[in-house]
Amino acid sequence: MSVLTRHPRYCLLLICVLLGAFFMLSTPSFPAGSLRPGSSISKVLADEDRLYDEALKARQELVEKWGPTDEDVASFPEPQTGYFYTLWDFFLPVFRCPHLVQRVGTLGDGGKWVCGLDRIARQSKPCTIYSFGINGESSFEAALLEAAPHCEVWGYDFSVTSFGPEIANVSALDARGHFFSYALSGDDAPHATPPRFTLQSLMQQNGHDFIDILKVDIESWEFESLDAFVDAFIPSPSYEAHHPHAAPAELPVLPVGQLQLEIHAWGQNGEFKRFRKWWERLENAGLRPFWTEPNLVYINLVRGSKPDLAEYSFMNIRGNHALVSDRY
Template sequence: MTFYARHPRYSIFLIVCLFITLLMFFNSSPGGPDGGAGRAYPFQRRPPTKALHTEEVIDMTESSYREALRERQRMIRKWGPTPRDVDAFPSHGEFYTLWDFFIPAFQCPHRVQRIGTLGDGGKWMCGLDRVVKKPKCVIYSFGVNGESSFESSILERGPGCEVWGYDFSVNSFGPEITSVPNLDSRAHFYPYALGPSDAPTSDPPMFTLQTLMKRNGHSFIDILKVDIEGAEFESLNSFIRHFTSATPDNGQVVLPIGQLQLEIHARDATYAQFNNFLKWWEELERAGLRPFWTEPNLVYVNLIRGVAPDLVEYSFMNIRGHHELVADDL
């Protein structure tokens, strides 16, 4: 006796279920009556998501960054209540350090990668793939210290890139560049100091960043690396104020750089004070610089135990102007 003859009702139920399943599949498939507008099953091809332009991503991320700024003010009121009352590196049970007020809340709209050696010397970069495709890209490196893995890695990736290095404590770039003729030919080294004013006859000779750009015939720096043991505060102040003074009233300052890799040394008597550091940092922000990455210098903390963690690497991108990191039409 057949299964249908033994269980007619159960057989009819199975047939109905099969029919309903086929009907649902037909109605939800791309060729069905609703043109595929029914329920999306795992094996269906979903419509492609519209890609956002870089400008749109930056606008969205800037909105999030504004919220981080409001959170900074709330934290100042909690531990201050004014900036003058905040201890940068407290030692009485407070659960914060200076760096917790200045988190890298901005999101680079491109690939972020660490360039150079692991440990002290490497830097986190935004959109390097875009920069090295340029026919010509300009790198400035202040603070060479005989180790050039960061600079050499960029030169290797970008055949059109050249680097200008400045450090009065050494005589040349490190062997990562000097031992490779193809890289050494695109590297220019000078034993100068970066400072807030020009003093060409001092020992060592000192120049502002804007002066060095003029001497080299550059109107834009794609990658600016600064590691100058505390001189970064006044040097960057001078650079920003130079372009602020050239900006029309009520206009936005547009710095001629794409991104900044900066080691901050918050051990200076002036800038180790929270109020002064805050004013300096906010000047960077007003000029359009946004931090997208940070990395504490743990090598320093490990070698000199018992000190405050006052050396930290920050990576900033410039959200203003018209360059590879903020525009897609270049």
């Protein structure tokens, strides 16, 4: 008599093991961070935004705890106050990018966190990258160009004369790079020294109506520059406040897919009330933070300084681009 005949439970166990193995082998695998076929990006984004709304309520509760008003909140409390928070605790990256998230570029200062680069690399339309703040180091921009051969990058930095060696010394990449010694600003002054332009003016000069990846690292000028950019496309105050029943497709759209931003919360820009108003303008424009990391290199170099520099990555939840569309 066989073991299976004498012990039916072994036969049942063997069948379960075989069925499990068959299921595992026959189930298709998907890259990390990708959506399974049949899932809808729009539904995932809607679910994430509902969770994000809960984070906004928690932000207000934190203000009331430590304030109780915006005017009363210190962005970086002095140690003797015993207040256990910093500015960044009010603005957490609680939105989840529904695609692969990866750090692109060099480790340490210079690399950035990007959402859905694999999707951008596969999209059918040309890919446009803008990078403000080069400072002689272009590992981030070079890695993007290598990952997505149909991308081109427009770089701007008045403190240097070219991209860093990661692009300048690689002819195949340099051919897809366009560099200008201009400053990004909240107004246009083409005859100033250095020449300065708004982002919307530069897009018009270059014939672009959309930026897939926008990197901004411009030593606190991001506040007025992004204010001007949002002003050009998003009515203020919030469109949603005046159109509470508007569908997402009806909301005004900022022409950018994602934003990699170093924030310099220095001086007046770092005052809590002022900062919160600026930040919430980005949120009202459809930008959602999905990643952050403090600039610890800066903290280490300037010992005893406040942790007032932080890297954030945002995705735009509106429009029709690779991060929000099932067809790209």
